[in-house]
Amino acid sequence: MSHDVEKHSHSLLPSDPELKVKALETALVKRGLIDPAALDEIIDTYQNKIGPKNGAKIIAKALLDKNFKKALIDDPMQILEKHGFLGRQGEHVKVVENTPKIHNIVVCTLCSCYPWPLLGIPPTWYKSDEYRSRVVREPRKCLSEFGVTLPKNTKVRVWDSTAEIRYLVLPILPDKYKDFDEEQLIEIISRDAMIGTALIGSSS
Amino acid sequence: MSLRAEYRPFHEPWHAQIFALTVHLNEQGHFNWKDWSKAFSGALSSKGSKDLIINDDDYYVIWLRTLEKFLVETVKIQSDEITQYFQDWQSAFLNTPHGQPVKLKNLSPD
Numbered sequence: 672m673s674h675d676v677e678k679h680s681h682s683l684l685p686s687d688p689e690l691k692v693k694a695l696e697t698a699l700v701k702r703g704l705i706d707p708a709a710l711d712e713i714i715d716t717y718q719n720k721i722g723p724k725n726g727a728k729i730i731a732k733a734l735l736d737k738n739f740k741k742a743l744i745d746d747p748m749q750i751l752e753k754h755g756f757l758g759r760q761g762e763h764v765k766v767v768e769n770t771p772k773i774h775n776i777v778v779c780t781l782c783s784c785y786p787w788p789l790l791g792i793p794p795t796w797y798k799s800d801e802y803r804s805r806v807v808r809e810p811r812k813c814l815s816e817f818g819v820t821l822p823k824n825t826k827v828r829v830w831d832s833t834a835e836i837r838y839l840v841l842p843i844l845p846d847k848y849k850d851f852d853e854e855q856l857i858e859i860i861s862r863d864a865m866i867g868t869a870l871i872g873s874s875s
Numbered sequence: 876m877s878l879r880a881e882y883r884p885f886h887e888p889w890h891a892q893i894f895a896l897t898v899h900l901n902e903q904g905h906f907n908w909k910d911w912s913k914a915f916s917g918a919l920s921s922k923g924s925k926d927l928i929i930n931d932d933d934y935y936v937i938w939l940r941t942l943e944k945f946l947v948e949t950v951k952i953q954s955d956e957i958t959q960y961f962q963d964w965q966s967a968f969l970n971t972p973h974g975q976p977v978k979l980k981n982l983s984p985d
Contacts, residue, residue: 682971688936689889690968694960695943696896697979698952705899713895714885722882759898759908781916783934792884792894800928834912862882 717792723862725756726789726839730865731856733766734844744768744841751788761788761837767830768841769867774821776814776867777830777838778806784832786839790862797866807831817868840867848872886931893939906949914945 685693699705729750733740743750747766751757764786767775779785780803785793796802806813810827814820821827830838842864848856848871863869885891901908918941919928928934946952963979971977 680973682968682973682975682977684965684968685889688932688939689887690961690964691939691943691957692889692893692896693964694957695939695946695952696892697960697964698956699896699900699946699950702950702952704903704905704950705896709899709902710892710895713898714891717884717894718891722884724882759901782912782919784912791882795886795931795934798928798931798934834909 717787721758721788722791723789723865724857725791726786726862726865727857727860729754729756729789730839730841730860731853733841734856734860735853740768740841747839756788758788760784761786763836764789764839765830765836766839766841767828769843771822771843772825774814774825774827774867775830775838775840776806776810776827777832777840778803779832780804780807781831781833784834784837786837789839790865794862814868817863818873819868819870840865842867842871845870845872887935890931890935893935893942897938897942900946900950906945910949911942911945915941917941 684690696705696707696710700707729743733743739750744766747764748757748762751761751764767777769775779797783793783798785797802813807829810829811821814827832838842860844856848859851859859871861869861871861873864871864873885894897911900906901911915938918937922937926933926937928937943954943957947954960979964977967977967979
């Protein structure tokens with residue numbers, strides 16, 4: 672494809688929101704309220720150091736060790752602190768365990784509260800109006816759209832996150848993965864399984 | 876399959892930038908997160924149906940709009956100050972030859 676560079680005699684004009692962010696940043700830097708280098712560091716942290724793998728590490732341990740699982744459910748903050756997974760938006764986490772009788776699913780109906788230190792930044796669909804409004808009303812239908820079909824006698828419990836409390840789903844480990852070690856488990860415990868919109872080993 | 880590969884926290888650089896800006900201001904103690912959450916969830920619940928959040932752009936446009944208002948209240952940034960810098964940046968882009976770094980003249984030390 673030929674592209675006539677000469678036509679762009681000036682730099683490409685960014686979109687209005689991009690310019691607005693720059694304007695805000697300029698105003699804040701001028702007042703000495705922010706340090707641009709700190710912004711880069713925050714972005715790097717959320718891009719490269721924090722993400723669903725953190726949550727998967729904890730969940731893998733819990734699936735392998737009954738005592739660890741009990742401790743994680745009874746006093747999650749103590750365990751998370753010990754493993755270095757404390758941090759903003761993860762100050763109060765509740766771990767909810769899936770069983771053959773109960774399937775847990777997490778939403779934030781008000782905005783997009785989410786356990787950042789364990790799962791990173793939420794995916795687009797978690798922030799969408801559709802998910803936030805529908806999952807409470809018709810959780811089974813939403814789950815089926817995620818490709819999850821539960822047995823009829825499994826109840827669905829929806830947890831609504833707030834600025835005070837965030838939830839992490841402890842999924843069921845299917846029998847076919849019973850021989851997996853911790854490293855192998857970490858690879859198959861998906862972000863969505865820890866939100867409750869997938870099962871371990873399902874495709875999403 | 877690697878979990879790391881599918882984790883994509885930010886879809887556009889400005890989404891990351893506005894996120895980091897908010898976190899940084901909070902870390903510096905300029906406001907507490909609960910107040911920000913309240914402002915943001917208020918904006919989400921009162922927005923009209925034309926502002927439906929389908930993608931990350933929709934979400935961060937509302938975040939940005941809310942943050943702007945919130946900062947006018949919390950750190951006393953003036954709305955016309957933001958408008959002025961917006962226009963300054965716009966003309967900086969329009970007046971910088973293609974391929975050269977775009978800077979605001981009155982801010983860059985060099």
